[in-house]
Amino acid sequence: MKCKSYYHFFEVIANKTRFKIIESLMCGPLNVGQICLATKEEQSKISHNLKVLSGCNVVDVKKDGKLRIYSLNKETVEPMLRLVEKHVQTYCEGNCGLK
């Protein structure tokens, strides 16, 4: 397994705002304005962070007029969250030292 720079992938997910974006996209694609509403975050903040997420294909964009619709790459993200959930359940009663 070659993984010399895989930690960069985790950096992308390891952020509160980006994680909220991911959660908001769990139920289906949304445009930027809708993501702002769902996350209660500012537009430019969301845009900056969407760029990071799409930069490594954690989310996908497509244009629709003046809207940009973002969708989650569930194939990678969902199993990854399932692994974390299992880890927390198995190894950490309560909060695992996680803040």
Place this chain on the structure above:
Amino acid sequence: MKCKSYYHFFEVIANKTRFKIIESLMCGPLNVGQICLATKEEQSKISHNLKVLSGCNVVDVKKDGKLRIYSLNKETVEPMLRLVEKHVQTYCEGNCGLK
């Protein structure tokens, strides 16, 4: 799936030094001095980062005299790295925008 604070788990892995530690433990348990050699990093840096890793059970410690032997929780880490590897192969030719 409840995942409100799961991003903290990713923060733990999303770091160059800690990732090097994880890699060094891939082949089996090591004590702190051995991890320093394997990673070519300073002892106190390693200790600080080992604390973060063990804080959420990504690694496990046991004492042996004055040595402390760390081992990797492969059950969570390995499948997670496999997911990233697959992601990179599938969605990113070259480097995926990852640094």
Place this chain on the structure above:
DNA sequence: ATTTCATATGATATAGTTTTCATATGTTAT
């Protein structure tokens, strides 16, 4: 009991990331 070795810890300095604010770009409607 003292020295030596292995590791941990605390405080500060340093580096890096994230947000913010102002503005730019691109699209549709008028």
Place this chain on the structure above:
DNA sequence: ATAACATATGAAAACTATATCATATGAAAT
């Protein structure tokens, strides 16, 4: 062509994480 709207972008400010250095702790050997 201009206005209105949605989103993106750049630069600076604000924030957070990390490394470093000095020192502390604990265990074994002398």
